[in-house]
Amino acid sequence: MSLTIPYENLKTLNRPFEAAFKQKFTDFLDAGWYILGKEVTKFEEEFGDYHNEQYVVGVANGLDALILSLKACDFKDGDEIIVPSNTYIATILSIVHCGLVPVLVEPDINTYNIDPQKIEDAVTERTVAIMVVHLYGQCCEMDPILSICKNKNLKLIEDCAQAHGATYKGKLAGTFGDFGAFSFYPTKNLGALGDAGALICKSEKHYQKLRQLRNYGSEKKYHNEIVGYNSRLDEIQAAFLRIKLPYLNEINLHKKKLAAIYLSELSDNFIKPVVNNDFSNVYHIFNIRHPERDRLKAYLLENRIGTEIHYPIAPHKQKALKFMNHLNYPVSTEIHNTTLSLPCSFAHTVEDIHYVVETLNNFIL
Numbered sequence: 001m002s003l004t005i006p007y008e009n010l011k012t013l014n015r016p017f018e019a020a021f022k023q024k025f026t027d028f029l030d031a032g033w034y035i036l037g038k039e040v041t042k043f044e045e046e047f048g049d050y051h052n053e054q055y056v057v058g059v060a061n062g063l064d065a066l067i068l069s070l071k072a073c074d075f076k077d078g079d080e081i082i083v084p085s086n087t088y089i090a091t092i093l094s095i096v097h098c099g100l101v102p103v104l105v106e107p108d109i110n111t112y113n114i115d116p117q118k119i120e121d122a123v124t125e126r127t128v129a130i131m132v133v134h135l136y137g138q139c140c141e142m143d144p145i146l147s148i149c150k151n152k153n154l155k156l157i158e159d160c161a162q163a164h165g166a167t168y169k170g171k172l173a174g175t176f177g178d179f180g181a182f183s184f185y186p187t188k189n190l191g192a193l194g195d196a197g198a199l200i201c202k203s204e205k206h207y208q209k210l211r212q213l214r215n216y217g218s219e220k221k222y223h224n225e226i227v228g229y230n231s232r233l234d235e236i237q238a239a240f241l242r243i244k245l246p247y248l249n250e251i252n253l254h255k256k257k258l259a260a261i262y263l264s265e266l267s268d269n270f271i272k273p274v275v276n277n278d279f280s281n282v283y284h285i286f287n288i289r290h291p292e293r294d295r296l297k298a299y300l301l302e303n304r305i306g307t308e309i310h311y312p313i314a315p316h317k318q319k320a321l322k323f324m325n326h327l328n329y330p331v332s333t334e335i336h337n338t339t340l341s342l343p344c345s346f347a348h349t350v351e352d353i354h355y356v357v358e359t360l361n362n363f364i365l
């Protein structure tokens with residue numbers, strides 16, 4: 001059965017850029033330079049300009065951006081990183097991969113983001129950093145988090161994979177912390193045509209270290225200063241991203257416009273995202289919550305509307321993270337059990353969203 005309104009359609013989403021992509025690919029073939037060339041350098045500059053930041057390092061993907069930020073800090077085995085309990089598992093995996101200990105903190109049920117009031121209780125002698133996630137396109141409440149970092153001398157890493165262009169009190173996601181880690185996975189608000197990622201950092205020292213870490217510990221060919229990785233931003237993906245970056249604000253505005261329709265027209269049978277003027281949400285994901293989520297999802301599918309669940313299983317319940325399967329995070333579990341993500345992409349039209357709203361408002365329990 002083909003869907004009338006799929007949750008996402010990347011081909012449609014990228015169609016406006018197709019001619020430019022094709023031209024770029026031709027130029028790329030002509031240039032014959034495939035790794036760490038001028039496209040990567042220029043994308044780093046332009047992504048930095050967008051954020052008004054000086055230090056940007058392109059990397060292979062969002063997970064690596066998180067891993068390399070932790071590696072750049074030289075934490076010791078067993079050091080603790082505070083991280084939200086409801087996030088995509090990548091955030092937590094980055095900590096595990098570095099031999100560090102993820103300490104999960106519950107979200108605020110109204111924002112779905114880490115609850116600043118609960119962070120302080122989780123800080124111990126071994127805490128070295130907070131890794132916040134700006135989930136679904138909305139920034140965390142940064143003021144209290146920044147003051148905890150300052151008071152307890154903790155590093156701050158932002159997982160911005162869902163928050164390109166989102167702001168808190170007018171300041172962009174990725175510019176609050178020591179590191180802002182981005183993914184350009186194709187479905188993200190700024191999406192490549194494959195895997196890609198980037199890091200914003202605040203110091204020259206971290207910048208140099210990250211540039212070495214992504215390229216075998218080397219800035220100068222065959223001179224390996226540290227134990228690095230191969231995590232370079234691909235040249236052709238950087239070239240494609242340079243085409244889309246100037247449209248990021250337009251993409252975000254489109255998503256905001258669609259979200260505004262849901263917010264004003266969906267009935268109160270559904271729990272909608274809470275709007276607060278301190279936050280400019282870019283709605284990477286527009287989610288609602290409903291106690292009969294699975295039935296609602298099936299009902300929408302019968303009406304040929306695609307939806308997703310972000311996420312069906314909480315990270316602490318995943319087999320991969322057996323060591324935390326016994327822990328209890330009731331707020332996170334409640335969100336995982338009731339959340340449903342609705343179509344809200346650059347490829348959707350206002351009419352699509354009206355159809356989804358109408359269908360939803362006709363849902364009978």
Ligand SMILES: *Cc1c(COP(=O)(O)O)cnc(C)c1O
Nearest residue numbers: 061062063088090091161183185
């Ligand atoms: C997508 C995503 C990542 C991982 O990005 P990749 O590029 O797929 O590695 C990390 N954190 C969050 C919150 C994400 O949504």
